[in-house]
Amino acid sequence: MRRLFRLLTIYAVFARYRLDELLPDHAASGIVKFFIRLHPAAWTASTQVHPWGRLRLALEQLGPVFIKFGQLLSTRHDLLPEEAIGDLANLQDNVPPFGEQAAFDIIEAELKGTTEALFGHLERTPLASASVAQVHAGSLKDGREIVVKVIRPGIETLVQRDLALLLTGARWLQKIVPETKRFHPVQVVTDYRHILLGELDLGQEAANGAQFRRNFADSPVLYVPEVHWNLSTNKVLTMERVYGVPVSDTQSMLAAGVSLEHLSELGVEIFFTQVFRDNFFHADMHPGNVMVSLKDPQNPQYLSLDCAIVGSLSKQERFLLARQLMALLDKDYEQIAILMVEAGWVPQSTRIHEFQNALRTVLEPVLERPLNEIEFGPILIRLFQTARRFEMQALPQFMLLEKTLIHVEGLGRQLYPELDIWEIGRPLLEQWLRDQIGPGAIMQTIKRNGPALIEQIPHIPKLAWDALQEMRKLSENQQKLLQQVEQGHLKQLRRDRIITLLGLIGLGAGLSWGFNPHWSLSWSEIPLGAWVISALGASLILTRLRSNPDD
Structure with a gap:
């Protein structure tokens, strides 16, 4: 019943914002358009705002699941047009806080104690609030x-309900409009479900934060707050409080004497380090999740917050990414096309030459500029838009990476408009590639696998003996099989010879009977029996020749 009521709510919101105008001209979508326009809310709806802007307003009204889904779609340049990306990127996730007592009840139930006994002090008024959780400031017993981050009560039920509706809608879309299969709507929703459920699990966020803190232990460029595990669960997360200014507050940083050029370069260095050295990158690096410490303005330090969404790539994927970026910098469009086909992003049947020319057409005007004038975000957007014409199917982790890179570059250029991301990134990429194929990488592999290899040394004689036994058995089986094949071949040869002999006898008998030189018969006077015997003999010979034409 609740699901039906939610469906009716979504239907009313879609009608109010006339989202039927976003549907493609398709026979199946015509029915949906008709029902949307049938709703009374559609009769008085204003269409002055652009349809994509109305979609943003509708998603904000439908709540956290749809807001988060819209934010995820705002990174999918391979799926949506640029005008849609711009509107969805502006989705706001500001909601009023839930009851103060409700938050304290959750904290006490999860941590099994009163707030007075657990903390030195805990503010009842939230420090910040969002659709999934809210944050309260406080202190420990030692000062x-x-x-303390607390999950909003009942949010899991709401999220699961809306996710189920989205998944059902994606399945219907794939069935009703088969052309959408290449965009994998079900997979998009499934990937999004994994991300959103991860945000609801504060234990996962705590583990991610601990991993980042370990990766950048004692780092002068990035600080990650400490997690207090004894005061944290899946619904409550207690972390060290850090102080700084938002990374977008350039005025405060300039007033403190921070070099914005140096700060922007540090951001790029952190990004490449996370992706290639650690293979563990922050995938939600918008300004609200990044602050800058002003304790030492001459040596500024980033503060990383909210580690709920992270990404990682396999070694093969990182190697592929590095080669693609290097090919892009070298304007090697053929290599870019080949790598995208090898990665499975575009079909194997894609004509490399045609794809290469399409890439050159859209990228050459941008890449011809000086490197410090090139914005990598628009390059990625153009690249994905071009590849979409060739039925591109990029992996979700690459989409997260693309979103993160665009955020990093955007933040960097906001701090220092003349930032040359590749002056910093290219040496790091080249060094990483050298490390993967050099002697150091070989020694590292031996070092990593050495204990396992040493452990197997005592078993090598037995393994070798077992292998020889298997080879002997295989050889014996092969000999038996060959003998059976040879015997079968001989039997078939004998049968063929008998059939040929019978055919020749039949043909000869028929000819002798029908064309006896002592008879003076015309064609019509040849006995029927002679015809039949000759035909049977010829048929046997032809059958033999068809079965083995080489004889």
Whole structure:
């Protein structure tokens, strides 16, 4: 019943914002358009705002699941046009806080104690609030300042309900409009479900934060707050409180004497380090999740917050990515096309020459500029838009990476408009590639696998003996099989010879009977029996020749 009510709510919102105008001209979508326009809310709806802008407003009204889904879609340049990306990127996730007592009840139930016994102090008024959780400031018994993040009550039920509706809608879309299969709508929703459910699990966020903190332990460029595990569960996360200014507050940083050029370069260095050195990158690096410490303005330090969404790539994927980026910098369009086909992003049947020319057409005007004037975000957008014409199917982790890179570059250029991301990134890429194929990489592999290899040394004689036994058995089986094949061949040869002999006898008998030189018969006077015997003999010979034409 609740699901039906939710469906009616979504239907009313779609009608109110006339989202039927976004549907393609398709026979199946015509029915949906008709029902949307049938709703009374559509009769008085204003269409002055652009349809994609109306979609943003509708998603904000439908709540956290749809807001988060729209934010995820805003990174999919391979699926949506640029005008849609711009509107969805502006989705706001600001909601009023839930009851103060409700938050304290959750904290006490999860941590099994009163807030007075657990903390030195905990503010009842939230420090910040969002659709999934809210944050309260406080301190520990020893006076250390903390923040406590609490999952919004009942949000899991709402999220699961809306995710089920989205998944059902994606399946219907794939069945009703088969052309959408190449965009994998079900897979998009499934990937999104994994991301959103990860945000609801504060234990996962805590583990991610701990991994980042370990990766950048004692780093002068990035600081990750400490997690207090004894005061954290899947619904409550207690972390060290850090102070800084939002990375977008350039005025405060300039007033403190921070070099924005140096700060922007550090951001790029952190990104490449996370992706290629650690294979663990922050995939939600928008300005709200990044702050800058002003304790030492001459040596500024980034503060990383909210580690719920992270990404990682396999070694093969990182190697592929590095080669693609290097090919892009070298304007090697053929190599880019080949790598995208090898990665499975575009079909194997794609004509490399045609794809290469399409890439050159859209990328050459951009890449001809000086490197410090090139914005990589628009290049990626153009690249994905071009590849979409060739039925591109990029992996979700690459989409997260693309989103992160665009955020990093956007933040960097906001700090320092003349930032040359590749002056910093290219040496790091080249060094990483050298490390993967050099002697150091070989020694590292031996070092990593050495204990396992040493452990197997005592078993090598037995393994070798077992292998020889298997080879002997295989050889014996092969000999038996060959003998059976040879015997079968001989039997078939004998049968063929008998059939040929019978055919020749029949043909000869028929000819002798029908064309006896002592008879003076015309064609019509040849006995029927002679015809039949000759035909049977000829048929046997032809059958033999068809079965083995080489004889």
